[in-house]
Each structure stands twice: as C-alpha cells, then as structure tokens.
Amino acid sequence: MKRIMFQKTFVCLMVLIMALGLVQKPADAASAAINVNADAAILVEASTGKILFEKNADTSLGIASMTKMMTEYLLLEAIKEGKVKWDQKYTVSADISGLSHNTSLSNVPLRNGGQYNIEDLYHAMAIESANAAAIAIGQIIGGTNENFVKMMNDKAKELGMKNYKFVNATGLNNRDYKGPGYDLAIVGGPEDENVMSAKDVATLAYRLINDYPEVLETSSVPTMKFAEGTEDEFKMNNWIKMLDPNSKVYYEGLDGLKTGTTDLAGPCFTGTAERNGNRFISVVMNVKHDPTVDSYTARFNETEKIMNYAFSNFSIKEVLPKNGVLKSNKTIPVDKGKEKSVKIQTNKPLKIVVENGKENQYKPKVVLDKKKLTKDGKLTAPVKKGEEVGYIKVDSKEKNDLGYLPNTGKSDAKVSMVTKDAVEKANWFVLSMRAIGGFFGDIWHGITSTIKGWF
Template sequence: MKKSSKMYIAICLSVLMLVSLFQLPNRALAADPLNINADAAILVEASTGKILYAKNEDTALGIASMTKMMTEYLMFEAIHDKKISWDQEHTISEFVHDVSVDTRLSNVPLEVGQNYTIRELYEAMAIFSANGATIAIAEAIAGSESAFVKMMNDKAKELGLDNYHFVNSTGLNNSDLQGKHPEGTGADEENVMSARSTAKLAMRIMEDFPEVLETTSVPKKDFRNLEGQMKNWNLMLPSLEYEYPGVDGLKTGTTNFAGRCFTGTAKRGDFRVITVVMNAKDENGNSSDRGRFGETKKMLDYAFSNFSMKEIIPKDYAIEGHKSLKVTKGKEKSVQIRTKDPLHVIVKNGQEESFTPAFTVDEKKVSKDGEIKAPIKKDEQVGVLTVVQEDQEDYGYVEKEYTPSVKVVTVDKVEKANWFVLMMRGVGGFFSDIWGSVTETVKGWF
C-alpha cells in the first residue's frame, strides 16, 4: 500500500473517531461528579424517579439481603389482599429452624413447632435481616419458598424491573441453604438485580406501602425473650454509628458474592431521595460499613445540597405560539388553551432558566392544521406540555420512557353552531373566494 494511501486511511479513521466522540451524549463526556467507590450506584428523587447520579446502573449484580425488599413487597400485598394478616401465626418448620440457628448468618433463633405472628417475623426480617424469619414469611404466603420465588420473579416483571433474577427469598447464596435451596434453582445461584431496578423496587414499596418506613426506621427492638436487642444493620439511622439526618430506611445486604450493598432513603422537608450502592468500598479499597455508608453519605449530601423541586410552569400558563386553537363548526371560531396544573420538576441549583416548554397536541382531537371540532367542553384536554432541558448533563429517569408533563385544556366550552350559521358561513366563504379571484384578475389588468 502506498504511503499516501495509508495516511489517507489514518486521517479518515481519526475523523470518524472524533465525529463519534462528539455525538456521544453529554453524560458520557462529563466527568463523574461523585466518583462513588462501588461497582454500581444510583441516586434518585423518590416522587418522580429523576436520576441525580448513576454509575453502571443497568448492570445486574449481586444484591444479597436487599432481596428482602421484594419479599416485603409481596408480604404487604398479601396483607392488603387479605391473604394473610399481621396477627396470623405461622408454625416453624425444621428447615426454617435450621436456617435460623445458623450463626454464620443474620438471624433470630426460631423454635421448631413454635408459632410466630407475621408481624414478629416481618420485624425480624426488616430490622435484623433475619433469614429464617424471611423464609417463614415466604412459606406463609406461598406454601413453599420455591413457589414464592416464582412469585418474586413474576412480580418483578409486573413492576417493570429489568436485569434481575431471584432464586430465593433472602438474598443468601443458595449454597448457604445446605442443599435445601428452592426447587428449580441451582446450588450456587445468586439473586441479582441492577441498581436502577433496585431503586425502582424501593420507590414502589414506599409508594404502594409507605408503612414500610415505620419498621425500617427502627434502630433497635426486642424479639420475644431473645437476650439483647435486634440492632438494625442500617447504621445511618438515628442513634447508630453512621447516623444521618432524615434516614429512615431501607435495606442493607452483605455476602461474599455481592459485597456490601445498601438501599437507603432519606427525607428533608418534602424532598425524599433513594440511594443504592452495590459492592461499595472505603477509601482503602476494603469492603466495609464505612464504605457503603460513607459512599451513601456522599450521594445524600450531593442531593440535598444541589437539587430541589421547582415549579417551572405555572397553572393556567398560556403557551407562546399556542395560546388558542382554531375551532371548526363552532359558535366561536377559536378557543383559548392553558395548562390545567403547574408543572414541577427536579432542578439542579442555577439551572432554573435552562428549561424550554414543549407542547404536544392530542392528534385524536386536533388536526394537522391545528383545528379542533366543536362541540368542545370546558377543561377538555387537547394535549400535554413538557419541558426540555438543553445542554445539561442528564441521567434521565428510573422509568426510561417517563417524561414529566401537565395537561393542556380548553379555557371555555364551545357549542356547535346550528345549520343556518354553518350554511351562511359557507355562502360567505363562497362569495369571499369569488371576490378574491375577481380582485386578483383586476390587479392583473393594471
């Protein structure tokens, strides 16, 4: 190959690389603002699912006892549907007993043949991450842990989670279950999920069953005649080693496979955020509580110091260039339109002016020419208004397709014109067209 040809190819490749680089989204070009020391992490505003920070958020990784959030969700749902009750008693099987007295695992000891209420078992699971108690809850709901695992995977699909796989109710490695792992799963299988899906699950359990926080926020609690108290593994709760203002949940997780993980949530005023760290490490690269709670603190500080919910579009906002719609076959020839409610979005400090309104009409009601047919009701929806943030780093939302929007509605009703009015308009239009043609012809003479 000639030297000139080689140089030409090299130049072309360089140009292609530069073009592809500049076509990358803003996030890919931006520096990591937090450098969270974890295999994956995500920071989310809880009411909208707005992602404030993310790292490897769609990679399926070990979740250890964060698995128990799904068990909790199914338990609350079963209680809501009256399939079980808080006071219902469950008799402890030999298998559950064997797991519950395994000192290698987080547990409260449960006696064979003894009855425990669902509430007792739930508190042991939510506060102390008790694995035997968790399996007992799964058995109470589904009859067996194997059947419960199917429910877990089915519910994950129903909730719209991605990149997940559940093999037991606890988050333990199946090998810890001494050959009695759920039927249909492998002896060395692990529960895995992405940080995004973990955050989405946390959002849903707090949205659908907010009472979960009444228990996850408890630092310590007695369990029957157990010597000492169950201490919450979430050490960011008030009075514990890494306490942080506003933290009230949700679930830690630790195994050799998953490392130290934590799904946290904290609230200040009306602003609540959710954090997830997976296989978090401290500044020395060690898997430790200082790592998972320290990295979580970095995300919480970042959220509360830099973000807030702002009203970007007020109620009754008249959209520039779209303040009214033409009306066909109506008593009036146009109708004004406005936003039905204010539009609130999560805004980073100093970026309040970076949002531009974007109006989308309802194509089933509004024609391509921007006309709507009478009769029209007052407050009839004719479209939605969203906002676009230009030239800003954006991680999107937990729900990938979600866009915050507000309804755009008609200000007044417009009744359909009667046949006589419509006929006269048609006649007027006919003569207007004739007069227009005559005028143009006469102009041509001169």
C-alpha cells in the first residue's frame, strides 16, 4: 500500500514539474543569441527606435565622455536656431587653458587668451574627446557651467529620458575640474559624475543622428588637425578605433558615435553602423574583460558582437508603400457629402523592423479616429483631401517584444491614414432627394418584408 502511494505521489510531482516547465516564461531570444560582457547594453534600430536587445537597460551607470553627445546635441541645436555660429570666436580663460594642458585627461591644448572658432572646438570635442573644448562649448551656449548643466538636464527630460543626472559638460568626475593652475566651477558634489541608463544613452544617440545627421560627418573622421595652419595646430586621433581600416577592431559601416572611460563608468561605447541601408545603434557600459585584453579593445569587441547580431538577424521591411491601402479598409462612408464615401491611404510608407524568418508574425490593422466619426461610423462632409482619419499599425505575435525607445514618436509601428480626395458637402436639394429616397425605400422594404411574411 505504501509503495502504491509513493508511486502516485512521485507521478503527481513529475506532472507538476513538467507543467511548471510548460508555463515558464520563454527566454528572451536576443539574450539567448548574444552574451554581452558589460554591466548594461542595448541594441536599437536607428530609423524607428525599435529596441532589439537589452541588458539592464534601465539602470543608471556612469557614462564618462559619452556625455559629450548631449553637449554636441545642444551645440547643433544652437547652430540650427542661429544662436551660435560656426565661425564665432571664443577666447580661452586661464582655467580652461590650464585644464587643457592636463595630459592625464583627453584634451587638445588651448592657449591662455587664445581665440578659436566654434567649429574647431566642436571637432576637438567630437574627435579627440577634448574636455577643455567641451567646457568651452558649454560656456558659449549656457553662459556658465551651472546654466549649461541645467540645459542638459532639461533637454534630457524633453527627450523622454528617465534615469539620468548631468553635473558637467564633459563626463569627467568633478574632482578633475580642479588641478594645478586651474579651478573651474562645479555643479553638485566634489566627487559627482554624470550617470544615465543604457536606454537613455540610446535615446540620446537616436535623437542626435536623426535630428542632426551631420554629426556622423565628424564622428566618422579617424584623424584630423585641430586649428590647421596656425601655431596651435594639433593632430587629433579619434578614440573610436573601429573606424581605422588598419585596426584589428575595424568594423565596416561603423561611423560613430562616442567612447567613454572613467573609474566610475569603466569602458563604454555608443556605436552606430550602417550596411545595405540598415542602421543600428548599440550601447555598452562598463565592459568586463580578462587581463589579456585591454579595456579599449574590449568595448569594441562587445560592440562588434552586438552589431554582428543585428546585421545577421534584422532588416527593415515595407509593409505598405506611401499611398498604400488595406483591402479590408479601402474607403470610409461619408454623411451629407456629394460622394457617399471617400478612399483612404497611408501618408507615408509603413516600415517595420523584422527578425529574419518571422515575417509572417506581423499583421497590419487600420484604427480609425472615433472622434471624427458619427455614431454610424461615418465622416461628416465637408472632408479635406489628405485629412488624417486614423492610422494603420502592425500587430506582432512576438511575446518578447521590447517596444521602442521613449519619446521617439512611436509606441508601435504605425503611420497615418488620410483621405485620398476631398468630399464637398451636398446641397439641400441632393440631401432632400436622398431623404425622400430613403423614406420610400424604408416603406418599400417594409412592404416586401410583410409580403414575404405571408408566404
């Protein structure tokens, strides 16, 4: 008897274990495909903001010189708005000159009292990661370090970031703002440093290359001379070694964006690369590596791993072209119009990021704006040509979908649906005739229904 009870208990236990295994949450496909040796990482498709892989992406960590992407963004914005000009001159203070000659920091030496144009300082910051040049740019835009830091934090909030804190324009630890021969004002504590999450860094990179794509013309330059032809000429070498065809970490198609290293942040890199019309953004933070690999190479190795995964597994697919229609929703009925319906179409191509081999998991669906429709589901004339009446989105069957970067204008893959033509309001005579026709039509329908009932 005891033996039978034991067997039944054992069988029940095995069934329970198997059942738990069946309902267990499936592992993230990306995590299974790549193992990134970093405290945090993320992979994003660059035109849509679609997240394809993430690891601890919402955790705030040190960002070091990746900070300079925000300084670049604010500078390019100021240039666009006409508040700053490329040929505008900046006179270097003794403190900034002193910091620029600190050889333990990444810098381009600037003369005390020397004058440099904004474009040269921008190149120094973007290519050589020059810290003194970044501070100078912050002062040009914000007037003071304190005001510029406020602008950085305000812009981060505006761009939809969630886990960040900026205390300076460079990414240095605040302790580095004071040294032999210089004493620069700081914001926050003496040991404070900028922090962001990988998702926030990716959001900044996404906005930077989409709002100001010209940034890639600079970030992709392997070497350049600062203030060429002057007494201050200085050869700058880009810290992104993946740009150099002669480097062992060279990566075809990679053209930016920013490296970073401090004691707090560890080796970091925000990269972007394009091949065959597909562009991706990757971020790695505090990369881990064994002693046989230097930290600079390690961050590029992890970036290569992520980029190879991206280009091998994902591509952009066009679900519908511009002016495309869905067979099930070609028209919308119109009330009180000269025409009784109007054709609808997409206002631009509907494109989505698709994992290779999973194209059949996506289905387009039209969602109409109920605020523009009557209770009967009709538009009311007059209707303008190109009037937005809703949108078409793509539903995914993917259970582990990671969504999109915040504040990119996308919560899912969708484009607006607009009217193909205008529909004028019908005059009173036409509306009267329709009403009369409808009245007699209802009578006739009632009579025929009654007669059918007799038989």
